[in-house]
Amino acid sequence: MRADGVTLAIDIGASRSRLALVHDGVIADRLERATADLVGLDGTITAGLVAAAVTLHRDAGSPALQGIGVGVAAAVSGAGMVLQARDFGIPAGPAIRDSLAAAFGVPVLVDNDANLAALAEHRLGAARGAEHAAVITLGTNIGLGLILGGQVYRGARGAAGEIGLLLVPTADAAPHQAGARPVDAGRFGTAISRAPAGYAWIEELVGGGALATAAGGAHARVFAADALAEPSIRQLSDNAIEGWSMAIADLAVLLDPGVVILTGGVATDAAPLLDALERRVAELADFRVEIRLGSLGPDAELLGADLLALAADHDARAGLTAQAAGGWQ
Numbered sequence: 289m290r291a292d293g294v295t296l297a298i299d300i301g302a303s304r305s306r307l308a309l310v311h312d313g314v315i316a317d318r319l320e321r322a323t324a325d326l327v328g329l330d331g332t333i334t335a336g337l338v339a340a341a342v343t344l345h346r347d348a349g350s351p352a353l354q355g356i357g358v359g360v361a362a363a364v365s366g367a368g369m370v371l372q373a374r375d376f377g378i379p380a381g382p383a384i385r386d387s388l389a390a391a392f393g394v395p396v397l398v399d400n401d402a403n404l405a406a407l408a409e410h411r412l413g414a415a416r417g418a419e420h421a422a423v424i425t426l427g428t429n430i431g432l433g434l435i436l437g438g439q440v441y442r443g444a445r446g447a448a449g450e451i452g453l454l455l456v457p458t459a460d461a462a463p464h465q466a467g468a469r470p471v472d473a474g475r476f477g478t479a480i481s482r483a484p485a486g487y488a489w490i491e492e493l494v495g496g497g498a499l500a501t502a503a504g505g506a507h508a509r510v511f512a513a514d515a516l517a518e519p520s521i522r523q524l525s526d527n528a529i530e531g532w533s534m535a536i537a538d539l540a541v542l543l544d545p546g547v548v549i550l551t552g553g554v555a556t557d558a559a560p561l562l563d564a565l566e567r568r569v570a571e572l573a574d575f576r577v578e579i580r581l582g583s584l585g586p587d588a589e590l591l592g593a594d595l596l597a598l599a600a601d602h603d604a605r606a607g608l609t610a611q612a613a614g615g616w617q
Contacts, residue, residue, distance in 0.1 A: 456487060
């Protein structure tokens with residue numbers, strides 16, 4: 289049961305960061321920025337994110353906030369600590385959480401963005417009622433939120449679900465240069481990789497950013513209907529189906545989820561590929577895996593952040609530490 293009030297929901301991605309004021313589960317006001325534009329002189333987004341949040345809140349008339357929920361494209365511990373800095377400006381540690389709490393004086397919880405997409409799709413969307421579900425976020429990178437036994441599963445350290453870091457064997461086409469080198473992954477395509485020698489991470493090959501780079505930047509939405517008419521884009525779609533199918537088949541044999549949900553910006557355009565994806569997964573996993581498109585669209589992470597903000601408010605009212613996220617779901 290929701291209490292009356294407004295939450296501030298934030299989703300920090302590798303390319304775009306989105307902020308929204310949410311009232312009774314409905315996004316009332318929103319603001320979007322390129323994540324790179326939030327990065328300050330310290331190399332992090334912290335100050336820029338707070339400034340954007342203050343602007344959104346002020347322009348909406350400064351409504352009373354119940355809490356703030358933040359999704360980040362990084363692993364997050366049960367205590368709300370970002371476990372590793374990301375090269376697009378997310379700092380390790382509690383800086384984002386603590387800076388927002390200081391600016392607004394309300395409880396703040398931070399979690400991985402794919403976990404929040406999974407939470408929202410499980411509570412409100414395509415995975416509703418599923419006891420076991422895997423929610424794959426297809427955006428600039430590839431993320432995974434797991435619902436096991438009806439709850440978000442985070443693993444021992446909070447790093448469960450980093451499916452984009454699955455290793456794919458490659459032939460290195462050139463020596464390392466500044467930590468990266470061109471690789472050829474055969475049926476998955478070619479890429480610039482920073483993975484260990486002899487491998488690429490799957491998101492470097494078939495994540496949204498990699499696919500857009502391979503398309504030459506001609507299409508911001510690689511699998512939009514007009515783009516799929518081009519032979520070169522159709523080849524990229526074949527590469528994507530192969531890579532996504534491998535990841536889903538691996539998930540299927542390891543965890544046996546009842547359903548796999550695809551969400552995120554790339555998934556929005558992936559509906560024409562769904563049948564081919566299911567067929568290829570069945571070939572690789574040797575049994576049928578139900579795959580659905582998320583029903584919440586690209587706002588799944590924001591709606592999950594809203595649910596997280598409500599949990600922060602609940603914990604605060606109960607006298608618990610707002611950042612003790614381990615049992616909020």
